[in-house]
Amino acid sequence: MIIKINQRSEIPLYLQLRNQIVTGIGKGALKPGESLPTVRQLATDLGINSMTVSKAYQLLKAEGFLETDRRRGSVVSLPDANRPGAAAAFEEKLTDELELLTAEAKVHGMTLQDFLSFCTNAFLEMEVVS
Amino acid sequence: MIIKINQRSEIPLYLQLRNQIVTGIGKGALKPGESLPTVRQLATDLGINSMTVSKAYQLLKAEGFLETDRRRGSVVSLPDANRPGAAAAFEEKLTDELELLTAEAKVHGMTLQDFLSFCTNAFLEMEVVS
Amino acid sequence: MIIKINQRSEIPLYLQLRNQIVTGIGKGALKPGESLPTVRQLATDLGINSMTVSKAYQLLKAEGFLETDRRRGSVVSLPDANRPGAAAAFEEKLTDELELLTAEAKVHGMTLQDFLSFCTNAFLEMEVVS
Amino acid sequence: MIIKINQRSEIPLYLQLRNQIVTGIGKGALKPGESLPTVRQLATDLGINSMTVSKAYQLLKAEGFLETDRRRGSVVSLPDANRPGAAAAFEEKLTDELELLTAEAKVHGMTLQDFLSFCTNAFLEMEVVS
DNA sequence: GTGGTCTAGACCACC
DNA sequence: GTGGTCTAGACCACG
Numbered sequence: 001m002i003i004k005i006n007q008r009s010e011i012p013l014y015l016q017l018r019n020q021i022v023t024g025i026g027k028g029a030l031k032p033g034e035s036l037p038t039v040r041q042l043a044t045d046l047g048i049n050s051m052t053v054s055k056a057y058q059l060l061k062a063e064g065f066l067e068t069d070r071r072r073g074s075v076v077s078l079p080d081a082n083r084p085g086a087a088a089a090f091e092e093k094l095t096d097e098l099e100l101l102t103a104e105a106k107v108h109g110m111t112l113q114d115f116l117s118f119c120t121n122a123f124l125e126m127e128v129v130s
Numbered sequence: 131m132i133i134k135i136n137q138r139s140e141i142p143l144y145l146q147l148r149n150q151i152v153t154g155i156g157k158g159a160l161k162p163g164e165s166l167p168t169v170r171q172l173a174t175d176l177g178i179n180s181m182t183v184s185k186a187y188q189l190l191k192a193e194g195f196l197e198t199d200r201r202r203g204s205v206v207s208l209p210d211a212n213r214p215g216a217a218a219a220f221e222e223k224l225t226d227e228l229e230l231l232t233a234e235a236k237v238h239g240m241t242l243q244d245f246l247s248f249c250t251n252a253f254l255e256m257e258v259v260s
Numbered sequence: 261m262i263i264k265i266n267q268r269s270e271i272p273l274y275l276q277l278r279n280q281i282v283t284g285i286g287k288g289a290l291k292p293g294e295s296l297p298t299v300r301q302l303a304t305d306l307g308i309n310s311m312t313v314s315k316a317y318q319l320l321k322a323e324g325f326l327e328t329d330r331r332r333g334s335v336v337s338l339p340d341a342n343r344p345g346a347a348a349a350f351e352e353k354l355t356d357e358l359e360l361l362t363a364e365a366k367v368h369g370m371t372l373q374d375f376l377s378f379c380t381n382a383f384l385e386m387e388v389v390s
Numbered sequence: 391m392i393i394k395i396n397q398r399s400e401i402p403l404y405l406q407l408r409n410q411i412v413t414g415i416g417k418g419a420l421k422p423g424e425s426l427p428t429v430r431q432l433a434t435d436l437g438i439n440s441m442t443v444s445k446a447y448q449l450l451k452a453e454g455f456l457e458t459d460r461r462r463g464s465v466v467s468l469p470d471a472n473r474p475g476a477a478a479a480f481e482e483k484l485t486d487e488l489e490l491l492t493a494e495a496k497v498h499g500m501t502l503q504d505f506l507s508f509c510t511n512a513f514l515e516m517e518v519v520s
Numbered sequence: 521g522t523g524g525t526c527t528a529g530a531c532c533a534c535c
Numbered sequence: 536g537t538g539g540t541c542t543a544g545a546c547c548a549c550g
Contacts, residue, residue, distance in 0.1 A: 402524080402525060403526075404525080404526090438527090439526060439528075440528095441526075441527075441528090445526095
């Protein structure tokens with residue numbers, strides 16, 4: 001899976017990394033059980049500081065997307081969907097972000113159909129790889 | 131219209147303010163032509179510094195959501211939806227954000243139906259007030 | 261001659277007024293010797309404060325574009341082109357403004373031809389009315 | 391590149407700074423990809439507050455003249471000349487400013503030739519450094 | 521009284 | 536160390 005870091009983005013590097021790995025899992029480009037490069041390896045590959053990669057990995061572990069296997073290093077994992085609060089927390093975040101996005105969409109003249117079409121496309125885009 | 135600022139949020143105060151005003155416009159709680167409180171007034175109401183409010187107002191001005199009328203202070207305005215590039219820029223932003231959101235939704239076990247239902251609700255929520 | 265004031269412009273009202281009168285003189289819509297409305301008259305016509313009109317008139321007088329005739333009120337006049345420093349002062353101002361404008365023009369990809377064509381058009385536009 | 395701030399000018403400090411950097415880019419004294427001093431560095435060099443420099447930098451960023459690269463700080467960049475609306479917006483601004491300038495030029499007794507000679511000189515001045 | 525500008529000084533996230 | 540954010544307090548142009 002290809003990861004691209006944009007040094008000029010306003011989004012912190014560690015977040016860009018985290019987001020792309022999560023997207024990779026969503027798309028199926030990264031399967032549960034698969035190993036990720038070591039912190040140092042990925043850091044040199046991307047030309048960024050190891051601390052930055054480490055921070056991204058830490059975050060992914062806290063979110064349940066990554067586990068540390070003594071022999072195989074960092075391994076992709078699916079967060080337990082049933083773990084208490086996980087679904088609720090995500091739904092709240094989703095609702096918040098959608099509130100702003102839909103408001104902006106309306107202001108830009110989009111209809112519900114327009115908006116749902118974007119949402120559907122984005123969701124199905126995920127299937128292409130998996 | 132009620133504005134609530136969360137001092138503990140990781141989102142900068144001026145951005146929270148900007149986002150809530152944009153949401154207000156989307157919901158129709160703020161109509162084009164309507165006056166907003168003065169910088170100082172809103173600052174004391176929210177218990178924050180005037181410069182922070184000023185920064186939010188200037189951002190909104192730059193985005194076309196606000197104009198300063200010498201007689202009536204800060205006035206809500208609709209950015210020209212037809213101005214070239216505006217739609218394209220928003221669609222790109224929308225696509226980017228939806229890519230991450232849908233990935234996370236899938237990982238949390240949501241189906242396309244689930245996701246679209248959230249999107250629809252958020253969009254229709256906008257209509258409640260307007 | 262029609263004067264339009266934009267209450268939402270970032271340019272101060274008194275300056276908008278001054279600029280339009282100067283432009284009117286340049287275009288020949290206002291001839292030297294012609295009378296201008298009284299401060300109060302113009303203020304009510306434009307729906308602005310008399311102090312604002314007064315400030316514009318004061319500025320125009322200081323620049324030599326206006327003289328006060330006891331019987332005929334404010335009268336258009338041409339500043340003495342030979343008065344010491346007048347030409348030099350304007351040329352310096354012109355050079356300064358053109359430095360920034362040409363820089364921006366170049367950055368926007370304009371050629372010298374493009375730029376001169378805008379300058380010529382603007383200059384000849386003045387002739388239409390005169 | 392030398393930057394000089396005039397504390398007594400009526401033009402806000404942050405705008406003077408912005409204008410001089412844009413002029414520098416137009417003249418070729420600042421090449422795309424080149425790094426600018428840090429906010430704090432430039433602030434102490436010019437003897438002004440860092441927030442003022444920061445404001446200028448953020449304006450330049452919004453206009454596309456600057457990008458902040460996490461490794462190299464603030465980097466000169468050329469705004470996409472082809473981005474929709476950019477050319478049109480600049481041409482409108484140019485037309486407006488030229489209307490006033492040509493009017494004043496005529497009133498000061500300049501001919502079209504005189505005026506174009508100033509414009510040409512200003513434009514070619516840009517080439518000297520590049 | 522309004523917004524715009526500027527300062528001094530502080531804290532924080534990121535790298 | 537960097538830029539980004541926030542505060543408190545001040546001055547000024549504008550109307």
